[in-house]
Amino acid sequence: MADPYGVHNLPYGSFSTGGGAPRLGVRYGDAVLDVAAALPPSGARAEALRSLDALLAAGPAVWREVRAALQDLLTGSAVPAEHLHPLEGVRLHLPFTVADYVDFYASEQHASNVGRILRPGQDPLPAAWRHLPIGYHGRSGTVVVSGTDVVRPCGQRREDDGTVAFGPTRRLDLEAELGFVVGVPTALGEPVPLERFAEHVLGVCLVDDWSARDVQAFEYVPLGPFLGKSFATSVSPWVVPLAALEHARVPPPPRDPRPLPHLDDAGTGPWGLDVRLEVLVQGTVVSRPPAAGLYWTGAQQLAHLTSGGASLRTGDLYASGTVSGPAREERGSLLELSWGGTEPVALADGTTRTYLEDGDEVVVRGTAPGPGDRVVGLGEVRGRVLPARGQPT
Ligand SMILES: O=C(O)/C=C/C(=O)CC(=O)CC(=O)O
Ligand SMILES: [Ca+2]
Numbered sequence: 001m002a003d004p005y006g007v008h009n010l011p012y013g014s015f016s017t018g019g020g021a022p023r024l025g026v027r028y029g030d031a032v033l034d035v036a037a038a039l040p041p042s043g044a045r046a047e048a049l050r051s052l053d054a055l056l057a058a059g060p061a062v063w064r065e066v067r068a069a070l071q072d073l074l075t076g077s078a079v080p081a082e083h084l085h086p087l088e089g090v091r092l093h094l095p096f097t098v099a100d101y102v103d104f105y106a107s108e109q110h111a112s113n114v115g116r117i118l119r120p121g122q123d124p125l126p127a128a129w130r131h132l133p134i135g136y137h138g139r140s141g142t143v144v145v146s147g148t149d150v151v152r153p154c155g156q157r158r159e160d161d162g163t164v165a166f167g168p169t170r171r172l173d174l175e176a177e178l179g180f181v182v183g184v185p186t187a188l189g190e191p192v193p194l195e196r197f198a199e200h201v202l203g204v205c206l207v208d209d210w211s212a213r214d215v216q217a218f219e220y221v222p223l224g225p226f227l228g229k230s231f232a233t234s235v236s237p238w239v240v241p242l243a244a245l246e247h248a249r250v251p252p253p254p255r256d257p258r259p260l261p262h263l264d265d266a267g268t269g270p271w272g273l274d275v276r277l278e279v280l281v282q283g284t285v286v287s288r289p290p291a292a293g294l295y296w297t298g299a300q301q302l303a304h305l306t307s308g309g310a311s312l313r314t315g316d317l318y319a320s321g322t323v324s325g326p327a328r329e330e331r332g333s334l335l336e337l338s339w340g341g342t343e344p345v346a347l348a349d350g351t352t353r354t355y356l357e358d359g360d361e362v363v364v365r366g367t368a369p370g371p372g373d374r375v376v377g378l379g380e381v382r383g384r385v386l387p388a389r390g391q392p393t
């Protein structure tokens with residue numbers, strides 16, 4: 001199979017070698033190209049190559065210029081071998097400094113599954129769900145790069161006998177999501193219309209939004225998740241440029257009712273993204289969530305997020321929300337896969353899971369269609385569950 005990390009992809013990350021400072025890298029095959037060392041410095045571009053943060057801030061003209069220069073360099077006769085570092089020899093860091101972090105709830109299948117499980121007898125979808133992309137502000141300081149261990153959080157939950165207890169979560173879950181990375185900031189009061197999405201967002205990463213379901217269920221009314229989702233959110237080390245996902249753009253599902261004009265994407269290019277996720281627990285593929293089916297696109301999420309005048313900062317990250325498809329084996333969380341803990345999921349080692357156990361390793365990986373028969377790799381986001389720390393006394 002053709003390399004999913006060829007010149008048609010070129011995702012950006014932040015890497016270091018030999019304990020040195022992190023620098024801007026681009027993945028090419030199984031190596032990382034040191035971008036600043038490989039590209040001749042010139043004008044605005046020199047500043048933009050100092051880090052992924054700087055490249056994010058530089059904006060779409062520089063994004064296009066750098067991508068074209070990298071493609072020229074890597075398809076030319078003199079590929080700079082001395083600036084290509086084998087992946088196994090580098091350390092991959094959090095790719096960019098996360099400014100604000102928002103998590104949406106854009107999968108109709110996920111939102112209706114969660115509604116049925118947590119609020120039986122009520123409408124599965126909240127009343128506003130088809131009118132706007134529902135979301136909440138998360139905790140940007142606990143966004144961590146793939147490979148970071150996740151300590152089982154403690155929190156309050158209601159026990160079956162009605163009492164309230166504090167302790168390690170018994171319902172630790174994963175959530176497979178797409179993340180959108182904002183580069184170009186805006187001033188307060190300046191909404192970003194649908195058509196300007198790709199002028200502000202450089203690209204996408206993979207997200208695992210770890211969730212403590214018992215803590216979440218007890219705390220979330222009426223303000224939404226707080227400690228149930230604040231302890232860790234893992235992201236992949238690679239940000240795949242939107243420019244590499246041109247062939248993955250698909251029309252989003254039909255919307256009913258038609259969104260209000262600022263969210264109506266009927267006349268704009270489609271921003272559905274045919275990213276195919278895979279979720280593995282202890283090496284077993286437990287799900288294959290399809291992002292193409294998300295009801296609200298990244299462009300609509302950004303338009304909604306800024307429609308009240310909230311400004312953007314370089315490094316803002318917003319996640320799609322858990323991606324679930326209509327089939328059972330397409331559900332993007334264990335809450336859904338085990339249907340609230342009632343239908344255990346079988347793993348290849350003969351054990352079963354409702355929620356995650358200490359020591360479990362979760363991997364979310366993704367691919368998208370590229371030009372011709374090529375595939376765009378989004379890499380993976382990986383994390384292992386460590387036992388809870390001693391409780392405060
Ligand atoms: O509907 C609820 O009460 C809870 C929903 C979630 O946990 C989902 C959330 O974090 C957003 C998402 O990932 O879709
Ligand atoms: Ca989430």
Ligand SMILES: [Mg+2]
Pocket residue numbers: 138209210229230231232233
């Ligand atoms: Mg989180």
